[in-house]
Amino acid sequence: MKRFNWSRFMAILIKEFRQIARDKPSVIMAVGMPVIMLLLFGYAVNTDVDHMPTVVWDQSMSQDSREVISSLRNSTYLDPDFYVRGYDEIRGYLDSSSARVAVIIPPDYGKQVQGNGNTAVQVLVDGSDPTAARAAMSAVQTVGFNTGWEVQAERLAQQGGQTPVLPVQVETRVWYNPDMKSLVFNIPALIGLIIQNVIAMLTAFSLVREKERGTLEQLVVTPVRPTELMLGKLVPFVIIAFVSLMLILSVGIFWFGVPPKGSFLLLIILSMLFVTTVLAIGLLISTISQTQLQAMQMTILLILPSILLSGFIFPRDTMPLLLKGLGGVVPLTYFLVIVRGIFLKGIGLEYLWKETLVLATFSFVLFFLAAKRFRKNLD
């Protein structure tokens, strides 16, 4: 009597599929939402800072000052599009965020460059957004250094000396993401985040709906076993999650042009491991909450820390120990390492076995807890 019964399991499975098929919003949410979300956030979550609007007060109006301005433009970080006279106007641009950077070239700039004098270009940076400010500063510093160096080289050449060579140089090579595009870093992570959010919410709703509508009360008096009900409810979501995953991966790979460098098969397998963990979370939420509203609130409670603490946006290395530890209990944290590792670095289980093990443990423990609570719900 206590044995798993195939007929009961199939009855639930068929019922779930019929309900899902009839519930258009759910289908759209499961299949369409991930794609729409990736398309939206793929563009939104872009931390590349370039083409910052820049205001220029060129008091020199010389050949040399124009050269500096065009070097700034050529750096692609700054767009010196606004020309003003006076600090008041500059303040206006910065206050209203019409410009992020202000470049002030002194009146004697051209004279000092042409003669053998010294001069300084003043740069004001809007520091409200530190990331943008840092990018702007490093851009103007590079431009400044190069301009200074060129001027110095010319002077030496005019004096009949040799063109000088820098005695020490740093040569940088960027691995994995040579263009340092944040898109390449973010798309794989977004895939993980979106799959988590959509699947957790759908799963959480599925059982709570039966509670709300009173059908669970009816199921309790039938011979159906908790395992049959649980599996019957989860299997459709495994399939939905798989389809969602494939769709969202296609968008990431073909639309955004971010193909995985590593094994596609490993990516799918480990993604499904993550999906299993998320299903367990969803199930756990559904056993704790009584209404769909509660389930929704609890899902948000999961989503928020998984965005902020998982290393999705902010690198975990710089977090205070406590927050780093908190991030450690978010399954997405581990999946991000996996998915970024496979996408960007092309690494395999030889480096990712730890994260895989942690995810597997999460999924096991969460399922155990969910199943236990689920049983209690029924009894």
Place this chain on the structure above:
Amino acid sequence: MGKTELAIDCQDLGKRFGNYTAVQGVTFQLPVGSIMGFVGPNGAGKTTTIRMLCGVLMPTEGHATVLGFDVKTQPEEIKQHIGYMSQKFSLYEDLTVRENIDFYAGIYNLTGVLAAERKRQVIERIGLNERLPQLVHSLSGGWKQRVALACALLHEPKLLVLDEPTAGVDPVSRRVFWQIIHTLAREGMTILVSTHYMDEADTCDYLGFVFYGQLIAFGTPAEMKAKENKANLDDLFIHYVEREAADDPRNKGKR
């Protein structure tokens, strides 16, 4: 099963939730093939008692056997042999009548030819043929009630448990429903039904009055009316309520 065999044998059954005693000392015996009505005010403990007898809620005191199975040790066996229907008609509103019936057939482990045969019988008996492709959510209360009954009968239960099955249903549907119930009882099915309608209670073979978690009277409707010298069940009900209202034994523990 012989005539004297008991469908339900309930001895001093009780349920406590923490400090709160919901049901206490319920004792009665119900012969196979009879209809027993459970009557009492809301919150008296009817549903709690019914849930214990269905093997869903574990009793904290006493013991009971249902269809020969112990409610404490054999709840799964009980679930396989009883049909249950509540006032909520817990159907899947987004499925059609046929899909609901298919679902419960599967849940009761009916397959193949047997399943098809049982479904046909039940659909015919309840008269659901024309409603099969309709979504449950578009049905009236009376039809929902009949679909719920059909789902509860698919596996030919020996005991049918109905928790306020006619609450919020129009009088005609109520009459049709009770005709089916009486036919089922004549065929040997035991029926346990809770109700607020005294006209329904009057047609039961046995009645149990539940007040404040206790079964204060049990017997045939005629016996009970004669004992308290009342002309009808409405008067009897009011008489009991007025007599018992003074002291709710469940509140004693709190003070």
